[in-house]
Amino acid sequence: MSHSSPQSNVYALVAEYPTPEALLTAAEKVRDAGYKRVDALTPFPVHGIVEALGLPKSRMAALVFCAALFGAIGGFYLQVWLTTQQYPLTISGRPYFSWPNYIPVTFECMVLAAGLTAFFGMLIRNRLPRPYHPLFATRGIEASTTGKFMIVVESTDPKFDEKGTESFLRSTGAESVNAAPFDDFGRDQAADGAAK
Amino acid sequence: MMGICFLIVGLLFTTITKLVTTGIGIWGNNQPVAWAFDIVNFVWWIGIGHAGTLISAILFLFRQEWRTSINRFAEAMTIFAVMCAGLYPLLHLGRPWLFYWLFPYPNVMQTWPQFRSPLMWDVFAVSTYFTISVLFWYTGLLPDLASLRDRAKSRIAQVITGVAALGWRGSARHWQRYDIIYLLLAGLSTPLVLSVHSIVSLDFAVAQLPGWHTTIFPPYFVAGAVYSGFAMVLTFMIPVRAFFGFKDFVTQRHLDAMSKVMLATGLIVLYGYAMEAFVGLVYSGNPNEYFQMHNRMFGPYGWSYWMLITCNGIIPQLLWLKRVRLNPVLLWFITIVINIGMWLERFVIIVISLHRDFVPSSWGMYFPTKWDFGMFIGTMGFFGFMMCLFIRFIPMFAGFELRELLHKKKSHSH
Known part of the structure; x- marks a missing residue:
């Protein structure tokens, strides 16, 4: 796992802002300056940050829709196959293919498939669970889940330059800028799951 | 509190041990009342669980921001209530260790479940409901x-x-x-919670028994579930709020709003009782339906019907008064009354309908045994115990949502 800039021992620079508004303004500046490998860390979802940073739109909704469809068709087909082909029984004189009776289980299968896909799909697409991440070694990073708003610029960004980027981030109104140090473990991890 | 609950959990385990080693003959149910405390309690607990999903999912979709300070608590309640509920049908199987026979899987016996039965729908509904509730809760x-x-x-x-x-x-x-995905899970949970109690009600409505065989059941059961669920949330929330001093998070406004939901769903339930009486005594013209309703009111279990009307229909009308809604002590007593009333409702529907059906030769009486009570009190202790653990170890309020709300409020006031 070789890394493109072995002279730098920095995974990313993390700039800290006091409010979501400051974060959004700064994020637009970062995007307009041409940084691509960026992210934000916030204690709660900040509306508009995805657009402000120019991140790609998520396709979770489509994924869950497909899962729901799969669950519904699968659940319905399971019952049709069992009651007409595999194990046909006459129950209260109903026809073998008594589809109104299959609706409740079809519905439950749809919800179950969609729900499981939503939860585990979110985790997998977010590359979680991941107990270690290079960012966790940054000074003051704990505040990102409790009250501070942060922008991350990764060192793999083509425009990244430790000194220049740091002063640029300060000019966007950051309260402080800290470097996330890179150990070998973190380097491998980052190369593995680039920018996820 | 936790200690007392833990002792009661011991009672639950004792009962289950006795039940599994001896058989379900230790319960009082037998022909003709083959469903009694086990199914009454199952429906009761499932209903209680529904408030959690309603608060977290439906109020989320409606953007009711006041939900934020109670949703985590209510969701936890859902999970523990569904655990309690699930125990009953599971143990009523008689050989609970073979519960997996309920699921469709290829097996050497070459048999498959019977998908035209509402009991089978129940298996899917309750297991899906539990899974989705846990995922939703953990996501939050x-x-x-x-x-x-x-x-x-x-x-x-x-x-x-x-x-x-x-x-x-x-x-x-x-x-x-x-x-x-949080939005999607909320969107999925909303029809799910309605489907679960509708399917539970179909366990009865699909049967031919007078008192069960009615089309009013699904909406009437769902309203009853919400009614008892909100009552149970308040039963726990009011003491917790007073004891830990959470009056800034759970304000008078919450009590007021939840009381109004109880009042509204209580009226729907009351309408259900009125319709049952009207159809049975007047409209159907069916002697079996007539007898069933008459027996419900004036038969040997008549006391439970009138207690039900008092607990669920009359006393909660006090909630029309704002003074009552804002008085936590009085409100707490009303929620207890509603919890009792909703339990009686299921008792009335299940036991009274079963004990005298079409043919007098198959009539009988049902008397619960000490093991019936052991199981019932035991699950209440289990529920209380789990809630204590939850309050102790898991963040009781949705912290990040509260932060977001606080921030929104601040930037609006600028």
Whole structure:
């Protein structure tokens, strides 16, 4: 796992802002300056940050829709196959293919498939669970889940330059800028799951 | 409190041990009343669970921001209530260790479940409901666990919360997907919760028995579930609020809003009782229906019907008064009354309908045994015990949502 800039021992620079508004303004500046490998860390979802940073739109909704469809068709087909082909029984004189009776289980299968896909799909697409991440070694990073708003610029960004980027981030109104140090473990991890 | 609950959990385990080693003959149910406390309690607990989903999912979709300070608590209640509920049908199977026969899987016996039975629908409904409730709850917890991890002082706390938070770091990409799936889970839970109690009601409505065989059941059961669920949330919330001083999080407004939901669903339930009486005594013209309703009111279990009307129909009308809604002590007593009333409702529907059906030669009486009560009180202790553990160890309020709300409020006032 070789890394493109072995002279730098920095995974990313993390700039800290006091409010979501400051974060959004700064994020637009970062995007307009041409940084691509960026992210934000916030204690709660900040509306508009995805657009402000120019991140790609998520396709979770489509994924869950497909899962729901799969669950519904699968659940319905399971019952049709069992009651007409595999194990046909006459129950209260109903026809073998008594589809109104299959609706409740079809519905439950749809919800179950969609729900499981939503939860585990979110985790997998977010590359979680991941107990270690290079960012966790940054000074003051704990505040990102409790009250501070942060922008991350990764060192793999083509425009990244430790000194220049740091002063640029300060000019966007950051309260402080800290470097996330890179150990070998973190380097491998980052190369593995680039920018996820 | 926790100690008392723990003792009662002991009672539950004793009962289950006795039940599994002896058989379900230790319960009082037998022909003709083959369903009694077990199904009464099952429906009661499932109904209680529904308030959690309603508060967290439906109020989320309606953007009712006051839900934020009670949703975590109510969701936890859902999960524990569904656990209690699930125990009953499971143990009523007689050989609970063969419960997996209920699921469709290829087996050497070459048999498959019978999908035209509402009992089979129940298996799917309740297991899906439990799974989705747990996922929804954990999704909501994830950012708060990360926040706990970052504030944890001791090594043990750091490791435990670190593992539980799954490495959540509040990245913008993560939040984007998180927001979408939280909305989707809420959207899925909403019809799910309605379907679960509708399917539970079909366990009865699909049968031919007078008193069960009515089309009014699904909506009437769902309203009853919400009614008892909100009552149970308040039964727990009011003492917790007073004891821990959470009056800034759970305000008078919450009590007021929840009382109004109880009042509204209570009126729907009351309408259900009125319709049952009207159809049975007047409209159907069917002698069996007529007899069933008459027997419900004036038969040997008539006392339970009139207690039900008092508990669910008359006393909660006090909630029309704002003074009552804002008085936590009085409100707490009303929620207890509603909990009792909703339990009686299921008792009336199940036991009274079963004990005298079409042919007098198959009539009988039902008397619960001490093991019936052991099981019932035991699950209440289990529920209380789990709630105590929850309050002690898991963030009771949705921290990140409260922060977001606080921020919104601040920027609006600028």
